[in-house]
Amino acid sequence: MAATMASVGRLEEEALRRKVGLKALREKTGRKDKEDGEPKTKQLREGEGEGKKHRELRLQNYVPEDENLKRRRVPQAQPVAVEEKVKEQLEVAKPEPNTEEVDLANLAPQKPDWDLKRDVAKKLEELEKQTQGAIAELIRERLEGQDSLASAVDTTTEQEACDSK
Structure with missing residues (x-):
């Protein structure tokens, strides 16, 4: 001890x-x-007990039975009517009717395959050049194979006549 x-x-x-x-x-x-x-x-x-005043007791959720405490009860909060505010906001947000109707025919392309033609146009130009070159080469070969120029012209006109039919 x-x-x-x-x-x-x-x-x-x-x-x-x-x-x-x-x-x-x-x-x-x-x-x-x-x-x-x-x-x-x-x-x-x-020091709180000496110089400071106590806060006022406010009862928000508690329902007292004593009359003195009932005076300190905070009144129930009433919900705010929001119907008017919502109606105003809906009226403001409502779009004005469009008087000018959009014609769908003006928006749609004239031909449905115009974009395909646009994309293929460059390739077609290249193929056209190659085709013209091949035709010129075939004509030269025929001219070399034949003796006279007149007979070559006749065969070319005959060939074009057959192609056009």
């Missing part, structure tokens, strides 16, 4: 030394507390 008393005394001495050290540290840093060395938070809690 004596050993425990001695340890308690030693612990109290250490606590006092820490209090003194903390007080000295506060004085160095410029903090001003009460003289007994209590922190500011404790001082504020103690």
Whole structure:
């Protein structure tokens, strides 16, 4: 038992030394507390009861039976009528009717395959050049194979007549 008393005394001495050290540290840093060395938070809690007024009790969800407490009850909140606001917003958001009707025929292309023709046009030009070159080469070969120019012209006209039929 004596050993425990001695340890308690030693612990109290250490606590006092820490209090003194903390007080000295506060004085160095410029903090001003009460003289007994209590922190500011404790001082504020103690000071609330002395100088500060208690807040008024307001009962929002509790229905008291006592008449004194019934006076402190907060009246039930009434929901705001939103029908008028919603009607106004709907009227404002309503689009005006479009008097000019859009003709779908003007929006649609004249021919449904115009884009395909546009994309193929470059390839067709290249093929047309190759076709003209091949026709010219065939004509030269025929001319070389025949003796006279007149007979070549006759065969070409005959060939064109056959192609046109």
